[in-house]
Amino acid sequence: MKAVIVNEWVKPDELVIGEMAAPELGAGQVRIRIRAASINFADILIVQGLYQEKPPFPFIPGGEVGGDVIEVGAGVRHIKAGDRVAALCGTGGFAEEVVCDAMTVVPIPDSMDYVTAAGFVIAYGTSHVGLAHRAKLQAGETLLVHGAAGGVGLTAVELGKLMGATVIATASSAEKLALTREYGATHTINYKEEDFRTRVKEITGNKGADVIYDPVGGDVFDQSLRCIAWEGRLLVVGFASGRIPKAPANLMLVKNCSIVGLYWGAYARNNPQVLLGSLQQLMAWFDEGKLKPHVSQTYALEEVGAAMDSLLTRKSMGKVVLTM
Ligand SMILES: NC(=O)c1ccc[n+]([C@@H]2O[C@H](COP(=O)([O-])OP(=O)(O)OC[C@H]3O[C@@H](n4cnc5c(N)ncnc54)[C@H](OP(=O)(O)O)[C@@H]3O)[C@@H](O)[C@H]2O)c1
Structure with missing residues (x-):
């Protein structure tokens, strides 16, 4: 073959x-x-x-x-x-x-x-398990999604909206940000041109984002810890930027926030029920026309x-x- x-x-x-x-x-x-x-x-x-x-x-x-x-x-x-x-x-x-x-x-x-x-399966599965099971995103919360027009990022925008969150999307071009708006982002930030940390604080009335979905890592992760809400959850999804960041524990202490790791594929070995339940939900949503x-x-x-x-x-x- x-x-x-x-x-x-x-x-x-x-x-x-x-x-x-x-x-x-x-x-x-x-x-x-x-x-x-x-x-x-x-x-x-x-x-x-x-x-x-x-x-x-x-x-x-x-x-x-x-x-x-x-x-x-x-x-x-x-x-x-x-x-x-x-x-x-x-x-x-x-x-x-x-x-x-x-x-x-x-x-x-x-x-x-x-x-x-x-x-x-991977793109939607990662975002669904990450947001629902790991970060425990609640309706009414603010979700900040980085790399929001990317493979996993766009599904996080779409699922976050479906789960009742207000979604703030970051990406590197106007075309990418327009796509995230089609998928449910209420606010968009071009993080190549604007300081997203300042904009997130403005959008949230200085509160910060409750859940941050980060497939980019590097500087984006560092700045995310500075615009996360009290008891917020920063979901570590990946390092597309090429740099694996280090977390200052003092910021976690001061903000009562959590850094939450996600390795979706590892659920197949450690807890397949989580994956199966998530996939059934995602296929049902697709069949009902709720996912595009x-x-x-x-x-x-x-x-x-x-x-x-x-x-x-x-x-x-x-x-x-x-x-x-
Ligand atoms: N934890 C898990 O279980 C899991 C599962 C699946 C994927 N991942 C990880 O998630 C990350 C994204 O995967 P993906 O399949 O969604 O990739 P993708 O489609 O290429 O999306 C990555 C996004 O990251 C942004 N980015 C910022 N700096 C970049 C750089 N230097 N090079 C490339 N992209 C850059 C890009 O958006 P802008 O241009 O808008 O910045 C891009 O849209 C990867 O690190 C992957 O390994 C993790």
Whole structure:
């Protein structure tokens, strides 16, 4: 089968397409004919050897796909050949076929196409578990979302609004901020041009934001601790800026605030019920028309380097998806 094959740590623009044998199917597993696979920031880190998990060579990157089940292994009950599904595979998704553990495969509604399915689970799952389960966002609270037009950021805006919060969105361009308004942001701040800390204080009457969703890290995290409300929760989602920040404990003491970590994928090992409950809620909301996943660009498998570059150069909005 055709696949993106990593034989050594490479930059995204050095990725190559090759032929590899389709993976073997084992008990409890499902074989999927991949129709689409989304780019997550983790894929960009993993091919460079910069991610917390380092697969042995050779490997196929790609953690999230949409497609058709073509074969199931012994013991698989809830999925059958012919099902249209979204699946999390960790690696192996930038190819024509992948084999995944059946537990990571979910049937998708008829109303969801493969491109949407490929970019749905991680982005919405991360924001939903983060906001509802970790940060315990309440209706009526103020939610500040950074990188708000990005893959996870835009879902945080949309879900925050759906959960009854007033959403303040930050992003680096007018076009990105306009998109966040379409997804429910009441206030927008271009954090490349304005000091977001001052603006958040103005917007909230000096109170600060109750919950801050931060996939950017670096300076954005540092300044967030200075515009967080009393008993606020700063959700550590990621470090797209490239710098992992350090937290001054004195600010947490003075403001009675919490820094709350989020590693969504780890719930699969430690508490799968949280993931399953969240996914059921998200699929139901999608089916009811309450969620409108945004895919800004699609690329052919051969264009994987360009697709990754779109995230790295901050051009993408919502999700970027490869189609097979
Ligand atoms: N904790 C978890 O479980 C979990 C799950 C999924 C993703 N993540 C993490 O969340 C982060 C965002 O992932 P994503 O898939 O949403 O990526 P994405 O679509 O590329 O969004 C990242 C956003 O960060 C902003 N940004 C600021 N500085 C940047 C820089 N130097 N390079 C690139 N973007 C920059 C960009 O918005 P502006 O241009 O508007 O600033 C961009 O829209 C990543 O660190 C990822 O690893 C964590």
